[in-house]
Amino acid sequence: MTPPEGLPQSWVEALLDDDPEELYQRAPCGLLSTTPDGELVRVNKTFLDWTGYRREDLVGRRSFVSLLSPGGRLYHETHYAPMLQMQGQVREVALELVRADGSRLPVLINAVLDRDPDGEPRAARVVLLDATERRRYEQELLLAKQRAEASELRARELARTLQQTLLPPAPPTIPGLDFSAAFRPAGHGAEVGGDFWDAFQIGPDDWVVVLGDVCGKGVEAAVVTSLVRHTLRAVVIGLHAPSQALAVLNEVLLVHETDRFCTVVLVRLQRQGATWRATLGSGGHPAPLLLSPGSPAVPVSGSGPLVGVLDNARFEDRRLTLGVGDKLLLFTDGVTEGRRDRELYGDARLRSCAERHRGSTEELASAVLEDVVMFQHGNPRDDVAVVALGVPG
Known part of the structure; x- marks a missing residue:
């Protein structure tokens, strides 16, 4: 069976074989589990491949917020974490991960907070989608908007100058x-x-x-x-x-x-x-x-x-x-x-x-x-x- 575009062959094979662990590891998205205070307790292979980290460098040693860019860390503390605690979920939050080599990866994040029967936070489940193409598209739209605004400004200046030639000074x-x-x-x-x-x-x-x-x-x-x-x-x-x-x-x-x-x-x-x-x-x-x-x-x-x-x-x-x-x-x-x-x-x-x-x-x-x-x-x-x-x- 040929996998749909964007899905790895191993993931499709795991789906056919009904192998939950392989589905988790090879999912076409990054998957994380953290403690309520954000310490990483599980990451899938897709996330490791995207970021270049080793599993032993992350699990039990790093927090999710420590993998974010400075701006992302600020947003995490002021919006993401409070929203997750109060609402039990966040959807389509745009952040930047810092890879092992220092480069950045734009991602869209969905997360849910698991609670025990007493309502106490137990773990956070995080899904990360690679937003590189979306970011590139947004940047192209922004550049196009800036070019259009600059062109409109030039047109206004030209119109103003031309209009002035038609009226006495x-x-x-x-x-x-x-x-x-x-x-x-x-x-x-x-x-x-x-x-x-x-x-x-x-x-x-x-x-x-x-x-x-x-x-x-x-x-x-x-x-x-x-x-x-x-x-x-x-x-x-x-x-x-x-x-x-x-x-x-x-x-x-x-x-x-x-x-x-x-x-x-x-x-x-x-x-x-x-x-x-x-x-x-x-x-x-x-x-x-x-x-x-x-x-x-x-x-x-x-x-x-x-x-x-x-x-x-x-x-x-x-x-x-x-x-x-x-x-x-x-x-x-x-x-x-x-x-x-x-x-x-x-x-x-x-x-x-x-x-x-x-x-x-x-x-x-x-x-x-x-x-x-x-x-x-x-x-x-x-x-x-x-x-x-x-x-x-």
Whole structure:
């Protein structure tokens, strides 16, 4: 009879011959018997073969705990021995034996405590299973986990670096206008998103503010985001109306090799004494909120379809005057579509938050970002970008 894999021929023969002693000695596991205080009184040949000890070196001369590594001895005294005494057994305890040559053998241990009729401990029976392959497998899993964590960390750093190239390094200083921006990537920031903002000057007291959202995430979305930003920077200089700039951007995206589209709100700001004339154009983007002193927040925007989807798309402008104390809040759909279970953050919650934080553009932008992130338990599912601008008092 051919023995099953892992079982010695002698053990199978002993099983067929029904030889209990040979079964004990040649069992495919280490077998020990100890006194209640741990002195070795019997060991099988399998255990001796594994460890390289002679029987006479162990029986009556060594304790079980003396065969363990320093860490194993500590665990034996603090966990193994007390558990055996209190519960009468231990199961699948992982320890390391120190072989006769000083090398170590990882083992899994099951043990039971025999008691006499009066309930007094009589002997401990210990079964040891060679855990070398299991330990190797666990180490491989640990290394794989460490490599995955390192790779994820590198991906996050790369995403963070790439995202930074898509955003201005700092909000601009605009004479006569307060400006603040806030951004939070989705999740833990491991993947670059498509939300972006930009602000730049095109003439004396003449500025352009852009907030947009390219569909999708990853490197391709980042490429399109960069294309959108640079296209708008190039075309707004020669085109007065935001709607015209969005029409050109629409054509650029249609002929680009990508099939990605975006939403954009573009605001051209021209100073007129103590006020600013704002011309807004939008391509499928959430309407900004206008906050005027003593009035509730109201949505204002030009209108138009998603950018990069339709041929000959038509965009319209909306003009308004920003007076002293007025503020304009721009945001991406990561704000209003922020989700907590089945509940959306929504327009009403956004207006309420904005109306409670009218103090400064920095307070407004930061409060909205913080509120929508907290609504999602600190783990937003989408990028969140907020821009606030206003005429100081």
